[in-house]
Amino acid sequence: MYEDIDIFELAKFAIKVADKNFSNYKCAEIFIGKSEYLNIEVEENSVKYSEIGRNHGISIRIYQTNGSIGFAFTNKMNKKVVEKIVKNAIKMMRVGTPDPNFKNLPEKLKPYSMVEDLYDKSIKSLLIEDAIDHVKDLINVCTEDDQAISQSGDFTANSNLSYIFNSNGIEVSGEETLFNISSNMIVKDTINGDVSNGYESQMKRMLADIDGTKTAEEALKNAKRNLHRKKIKTKKMPVILSPKGTINLILNPIASAINAEMYQYKRSFLVGKREKKIGSDLININDNAVINGRVGSNIFDGEGFPCRNKKIIENGHFLQSGLLHNSYTAGKEGVESTGNASRSSFSSVPSIGISNLILQPGTAQNDELIQNVKEGILLNSTADSPNIATGDFSGLISQGNLIQNGEIKHALNETMFGINLLDLFENITSISKEYKIYGPYSAPYVKIDNVQIIGAQSLKN
Amino acid sequence: METYDELSLFDNAFIADLIQEAEHNVEYWDIRATVSEGTTLDFTDQKSTEISSYEMTNCGIRAFINGGWGFSVLKDLNKDSIRSSFLKSIKLAKLTKSLLKNEFKIIERDPIEKSFKIDCKLPLSDVNIEEKIKLVKNHEKIAASSSKLITNTRTIYMDGVSNNIFINSFGSKIKQTLSYLRLLNMVYSRKAGIIQRSLNSVGGLGGFEILSTEKAEKLSEKTAQESIKLLDAKSPIGGQFTIIADPKLAGTLIHEALGHACEADLVLSKESILKEEMGKEIALQNINVIDDPSMGQGKKLGLPYEIFGSYFIDDEGILSQKTTIIENGVLKNYLHNLETSSRMNLPPNGHGRASSSSARPQVRMGFTYIEPKDWNIEELIQDTKNGILCEDFLYGYTNPTTGNFQFKCKFSYKIENGEKKELMRDVALSGMILEVLKKISAVGDKNTFGHSQGICGKGGQSVRVCDGGPYIRVDDITVGGLN
Incomplete structure (x- = not known):
């Protein structure tokens, strides 16, 4: 979806603009983020709303030798606007106050630990129809219970890419996924008409770990306990x-x-x-x-x-x-x-x-x-x-x-x-x-x- | 704003093109797009920790078929990406529709073709960054130098201007140029191992003139004094008390204890305790509660700008308007968006609001307040034999399903034999929605009317709101305390 934007090139371009406009800055950092998401919402225990979206943007953080900071960002991923925001960040830095407490941005000194399973590649082939299956699990729990009268809830799948590049030699990029499911169950006591609610949610890196049934059951248990x-x-x-x-x-x-x-x-x-x-x-x-x-x-x-x-x-x-x-x-x-x-x-x-x-x-x-x-x-x-x-x-x-x-x-x-x-x-x-x-x-x-x-x-x- | 051109792509030919795509496919659609610029200055202990500027675009496209909504969010504003997102939202709506149980229609409303612009006496674009920094530094200095007891100060300045377009299938095309500004000041102080903090803010819709009022100029001085005052405050004693709430707290009370449960989406989803109370007496007979986010409230309150909770139109193209929630104690109206008003077969009242063009509209409040009556504040205190005078709030929340709400006061004074006595801090108040409105035993006169502004969260979105009222007295409130 973002093949049109070369983020690595854009980051290097931004640093070049900084070098050209204020060459004796102490350090600078470019951060680029890109994300895509999908969200299904349940209202009145029925699928009500589905959403897809994407987000991207670039920011620059730049410091003068006296510790003064400038920061600017945009989601317009083209060189013309990026040049403008880098110049803006420099302007911000020049009018900021000195800060002797600022030492430096991180330098590349230490190795990175291996951490696995932060990204679930199944998200690439995730269809909105698959997402709806998880939401159906929520709905079934409410439908099958005598006391449950309504439920609102949602399922969200997110994938994020971040790329960090600084003038001290740090250059890292990584992808991660986040899946979220939640249920707010409304129950009514069949005898005295008392109404209450219970909430439960799950947040996971791997889609396979999301359990809609368990989430709704726990929400239902909480709701009943709250009567x-x-x-x-x-x-x-x-x-x-x-x-x-x-x-x-x-x-x-x-x-x-x-x-x-x-x-x-x-x-x-x-x-x-x-x-x-x-x-x-x-x-x-x-x-x-x-x-x-x-x-x-x-x-x-x-x-x-x-x-x-x-x-x-x-x-x-x-x-x-x-x-x-x-x-x-x-x-x-x-x-x-x-x-x-x-x-x-x-x-x-x-x-x-x-x-x-x-x-x-x-x-x-x-x-x-x-x-x-x-x-x-x-x-x-x-x-x-x-x-x-x-x-x-x-x-x-x-x-x-x-x-x-x-x-x-x-x-x-x-x-x-x-x-x-x-x-x-x-x-x-x-x-x-x-x-x-x-x-x-x-x-x-x-x-x-x-x-x-x-x-x-x-x-x- | 030079970026205004970006929204000109929504010309008549392009809109006609989208209408054709939607024809026979969807029952309702709308598009919101925003191009914005802004500045943030964040200072701590007189040093800048963030000085930033941004330039952003946001666009959200919604489609509706027979009870199902599809929403597609994009960031690149060009005709191709808008068209493809438009088709995606139609596809999502179709899919949603195929699964849902509750079918309903959106009632067609009159189209609006209009442009709105926030009046700025001192446009933000005419104020350079140095001037903004000077102002923030000055507030920091005033706060830091006001006492030796002050350990830490923070001042945040945020402004933004935006151009917005709204188009929908009713034929509405609404353009808006908006401008806002907010200044927050936080001060921490310390004495004999005790740390206290206070926070105040001013904000509104308009230009740099928002910071020209006396209240804005004295913001940091006030925050510093409050923080120091709290050092000598006592911890509260828990129990049942009569309280007198100042206008800010009265506003918070009505926002939490009534407003949220009046949001019609919660009524329809059976999540509101007020779902069967329409037309019933839920408050004492002399109580009137209004929500009026229309423009012009600032002037009524003597301010040279529009208040934070005001808007021209909501995020579904409905004009903001005055809505009576409670009249003489009787529940008269819920707050509606397009969907809830269609489903309840009532006129919409302009409460479909979203935190940005990238978020979907929900039912939200605007400027919620209690109408003043006849009590003079001195009489009110004298008449209260024993109780607590509560001023200003820290935060509040409510569970609209059970009706239990709670909020925290900034200052609370004991009242003994009709006299204001010692100060207490961190007083938490709690009550039940359907009980508390019948416990309001006195409502202050118009001289005491005031308002406060803030950010209200719901469903992961934050919108600007205001609330207010005169001083009110509430009997038999639960007060939480450490002792």
């Missing part, structure tokens, strides 16, 4: 986080807090905590980019730097080397980049992002975790996120159930909870053997003791 919602009283009690809850309350906040940019600007609640204990001995977290076939895996990052596996937290200790870096933050701290430069598309300057963030599973059986709770909460998800600067969390349990005498009981309505993340980490008393993978996260069940639950049931009742 008969009741308000509860305000009380301190233990909370069992489901894998999604673990992502919401542990992995996602940690992903932000170990971002070196957040850390260096002192916007992280983990500032000053390196080489210190930040929670229970049970916490072991690493960020691994080099697992074959995983969504967060990569050979090189958004700046072309080699990716690897990094230990972040070991037996509750936040490691000195536990920050995620791109070349800028690494240069500022005087360390090597960790290969975590992240770039959502050609149109963004590299920020920092996780690869596959993994909370290592523990020894507890999932059932035992629940069975051992006399009175507590099973927290499946919250849409809130903590204040990363302070670690304070207060928010709503979007999907959760009361646990009584080791059994999962009714769902919760209007139930909130609050805790500081450092207290949460400290109060972790058990982690399950079983874990689930959602996108770039690997999350077990986690038990936290002594959490303040705020119920809406009045004390008078």
Whole structure:
């Protein structure tokens, strides 16, 4: 589809324009991205909408010797516009402020690790009809259940190519695929008419790993578990986080807090905590980019730097080397980049992002975790996120159930909870053997003791 | 904008050609194309971390047959690629149609042939990059130098101009020249191990004059002061409280606690708790709620530009207009796009919106607000024996199916015996859609009316929205806290 554009030639042309217009720049980088996608949407449990599309673009990032940055991008892949945007980037660089913290763009020093199964070549022959088969799996689950009254969901297939070329000798290109399926199931209780919903999704590198039936069944299970919602009283009690809850309350906040940019600007609640204990001995977290076939895996990052596996937290200790870096933050701290430069598309300057963030599973059986709770909460998800600067969390349990005498009981309505993340980490008393993978996260069940639950049931009742 | 020519390829002959391709094949189609340019300046601690410019094109083509939609997205604007994407979208629509269960038609609407242009007193093209940088640097400096407690500042400036074309099978051909600007300022401060931050923004549709208001000029000063003020705030105590919400928070409440559940696509898909409430009294009798994204709101609010949530037409070629959602407590209208209005056999009301020409329109809000009534703010506080005065919001969300919503306030003051007392931070409020509207026990007068602007997410797309209202009092709200 893109045979008309020679991206390698266009990148070299862009560098030539830079050389010609401002020869004594410190370093420059060309990033070219191309993608194609296909998307089928289900509404009211019926195929409703299908979409195909493509995207492409080129950006240039250029630095002056004083560290001042210029950036420009376009999706008009012709030399005339590319010449214009390179000149624009130079103009931006010249008016920027000096930044002594900027050291350099990555240099070609280290070998790249082999990471396999990032690209599924079956996408080349994927027809919209094949995609529809996956969506039919979703639809069948809803049709066959008495309580399911509606479902919205989608299937998306994406292929991306990125090419990075910089003036320090980095030149890499790679292709990757991403497949995604999701279901939001609506159920209605046949007796009392109560309505609720449940959500589930999968994100995979390989099409063969996508399982629509399992996704819809899990959404249905969540939806049914979310029926008969009741308000509860305000009380301190233990909370069992489901894998999604673990992502919401542990992995996602940690992903932000170990971002070196957040850390260096002192916007992280983990500032000053390196080489210190930040929670229970049970916490072991690493960020691994080099697992074959995983969504967060990569050979090189958004700046072309080699990716690897990094230990972040070991037996509750936040490691000195536990920050995620791109070349800028690494240069500022005087360390090597960790290969975590992240770039959502050609149109963004590299920020920092996780690869596959993994909370290592523990020894507890999932059932035992629940069975051992006399009175507590099973927290499946919250849409809130903590204040990363302070670690304070207060928010709503979007999907959760009361646990009584080791059994999962009714769902919760209007139930909130609050805790500081450092207290949460400290109060972790058990982690399950079983874990689930959602996108770039690997999350077990986690038990936290002594959490303040705020119920809406009045004390008078 | 010199790139305007690129859209001139949609001449009458080419459109006639597309109409012929579609004939007997599809029941409805539309094409949206945009050519845009813009600038982003991102400064942290008075240093530039991004100074960028862009030049982009976007185009999306939609076809519809008997309940099935096909959509094709392309980036190269030339007649060949547009024609081939047009045919692809027809093929997709046919395929979708062959699989679906729910058949329906799109009701034909009157065609519109018109050009619209955002009025800019100081066009962005007349302002050079040095001037924009000077402004951002100045905000950074003001924030950083306002106190020793400030640890980190960030200012982001974004602007963009675009030329847009919309063509559909009703015979509409609409051209728009748009211009927007947004300035965000974030300040972190630290004292005795406690870190706090505040964030404020101004934005609208227009030119550089958007930054000439007093509010815009004092943006960073205000953010810095707020951040420092929060250092001494207390953590909230959880429980049930009466709250007084300021206009920004009242707007967030109505957006989350009512607006989303009124989006007719969610009603049709049985995902809205309001699906059987039309014509019923869902709020107290004195409550009126409006969504009015039409132009001219800025002027009414005393601003020299159009507000962020306004638009001339929606992304399906329907003129923006005032819609009464709740009148005297009764649910009067849902918000519609072409599809939902056709299926419910009602006139469309201009709420089919997309984040760009590359994304499909969904039902979205524009400028949602509560109409003012008669309470004076001082009286309102005095009349409230014990409760919380909540000002401004951090974020909010809702589950339209269960009706549970939640949002977070920036500042919250305890009210004791009718007096404003100590400040609390990170107060989270939660409630149920069908309960909360009946708990609004007082609505402020027009002197207190205000609005806020932001970005609202749904189905992976973000659109510009505004919401607002006067001060309101809500009884018996659940407040989450750490204690």
